[in-house]
Amino acid sequence: MRIAVLASGFGSNLQAIIDAIVKGLIDGRVGLVISDNNEAYALERARKNHIEAIYVDPGQCPGRENYDRKIVALLKEWDIDLVILAGFMRLLSPYFVGEFQNRIMNIHPSLLPAFPGLEGVKQAMDYGVKVSGCTVHFVDEGLDTGPVILQEAVPIYDDDTIETLHQRIHEVEHRLYPRAIQLFKEGKLRLEGRRCFIDER
Amino acid sequence: MRIAVLASGFGSNLQAIIDAIVKGLIDGRVGLVISDNNEAYALERARKNHIEAIYVDPGQCPGRENYDRKIVALLKEWDIDLVILAGFMRLLSPYFVGEFQNRIMNIHPSLLPAFPGLEGVKQAMDYGVKVSGCTVHFVDEGLDTGPVILQEAVPIYDDDTIETLHQRIHEVEHRLYPRAIQLFKEGKLRLEGRRCFIDER
Numbered sequence: 001m002r003i004a005v006l007a008s009g010f011g012s013n014l015q016a017i018i019d020a021i022v023k024g025l026i027d028g029r030v031g032l033v034i035s036d037n038n039e040a041y042a043l044e045r046a047r048k049n050h051i052e053a054i055y056v057d058p059g060q061c062p063g064r065e066n067y068d069r070k071i072v073a074l075l076k077e078w079d080i081d082l083v084i085l086a087g088f089m090r091l092l093s094p095y096f097v098g099e100f101q102n103r104i105m106n107i108h109p110s111l112l113p114a115f116p117g118l119e120g121v122k123q124a125m126d127y128g129v130k131v132s133g134c135t136v137h138f139v140d141e142g143l144d145t146g147p148v149i150l151q152e153a154v155p156i157y158d159d160d161t162i163e164t165l166h167q168r169i170h171e172v173e174h175r176l177y178p179r180a181i182q183l184f185k186e187g188k189l190r191l192e193g194r195r196c197f198i199d200e201r
Numbered sequence: 202m203r204i205a206v207l208a209s210g211f212g213s214n215l216q217a218i219i220d221a222i223v224k225g226l227i228d229g230r231v232g233l234v235i236s237d238n239n240e241a242y243a244l245e246r247a248r249k250n251h252i253e254a255i256y257v258d259p260g261q262c263p264g265r266e267n268y269d270r271k272i273v274a275l276l277k278e279w280d281i282d283l284v285i286l287a288g289f290m291r292l293l294s295p296y297f298v299g300e301f302q303n304r305i306m307n308i309h310p311s312l313l314p315a316f317p318g319l320e321g322v323k324q325a326m327d328y329g330v331k332v333s334g335c336t337v338h339f340v341d342e343g344l345d346t347g348p349v350i351l352q353e354a355v356p357i358y359d360d361d362t363i364e365t366l367h368q369r370i371h372e373v374e375h376r377l378y379p380r381a382i383q384l385f386k387e388g389k390l391r392l393e394g395r396r397c398f399i400d401e402r
Contacts, residue, residue: 111332114315128396130352131312131334151331153354158398195329197359 001028001185004080006088011042013086013177018049020178027185032078068096094141104139107177109169116144121166130156134173136180147194149180202229202386205281207289208236212243214287214378219250221379228386233279269297295342305340308378310370317345322367331357335374337381348395350381
């Protein structure tokens with residue numbers, strides 16, 4: 001299984017995936033890291049791990065689909081099986097989603113459908129919920145609306161700050177994302193409508 | 202602490218509250234049960250427990266605020282400190298909410314703000330989430346929008362039906378609601394904006 005990771009920033013989930021591969025928790029490899037941000041530390045992280053790192057400049061491809069065509073061309077050129085969004089700050093076009101139907105995953109720091117979009121952790125704190133968490137889901141054309149693959153709850157304590165809560169959610173993310181990827185690899189994710197069942201046997 | 206319970210149906214949470222009082226988990230008593238449905242088993246349950254049970258006919262009080270004025274008059278006549286909604290199928294008017302500001306609680310079978318309104322359990326199953334739960338919250342004028350007091354996550358399994366999931370959520374409800382009521386009694390619920398902190402010490 002050849003994985004591509006798309007990231008706009010720090011790439012901590014990219015690192016978690018690389019680590020999980022080294023530990024044998026994921027039977028696959030990261031073939032390619034793509035960013036829309038030339039300054040993304042994720043690109044540096046990829047290079048340090050001898051992974052091809054490509055910056056695709058949105059300025060050179062005006063329009064979302066134009067940009068996505070360039071990305072999709074790269075993904076096909078590199079023979080990618082699974083596309084992993086890891087802090088990739090762009091909504092995918094229907095074209096991109098259609099080309100990799102049910103082969104694009106995202107992770108989000110809340111229990112979707114609660115608190116989609118930017119700053120999911122801050123949104124949860126501001127609302128005053130007592131339980132948040134994180135969600136791995138297949139990507140569709142919407143903003144964090146695709147079928148849920150895995151979720152895990154994370155409690156919010158009275159003395160939490162956005163930072164302490166984000167830290168605890170990140171720890172769960174780094175465990176959940178590799179697990180979802182390996183379930184995909186093993187062919188255990190079965191979609192019925194928008195429900196995703198896990199065939200453990 | 203004199204509690205009024207407003208219920209439209211079976212009243213399983215009313216029973217859980219009565220049981221918690223008998224066990225000494227709530228330092229208070231249910232002084233009054235009110236229903237908008239003359240057939241509600243909650244009324245029968247109240248009578249069996251020697252609690253005053255009053256049916257207030259919505260047909261006799263057209264308009265939401267008219268109806269609520271009748272209820273509020275009863276609550277004041279009975280010297281009620283805390284109003285507990287337990288499957289009460291009416292939205293409260295701003296008048297009602299204003300008369301019992303931060304002294305009305307509701308329980309909802311989802312992790313709000315996800316899946317508010319009717320059939321929260323079915324909504325969660327249909328969406329395909331892996332974690333749902335239940336929420337005790339103060340009631341404001343909105344539909345399940347008030348400040349969250351307590352929440353607890355409940356996992357959803359692949360072989361769950363609406364019934365099995367509802368059953369597991371109910372069990373958590375019957376534990377969570379009495380706890381929220383006793384925290385209120387002990388003056389430990391502190392609101393800052395829409396965040397509710399619990400002063401445990």
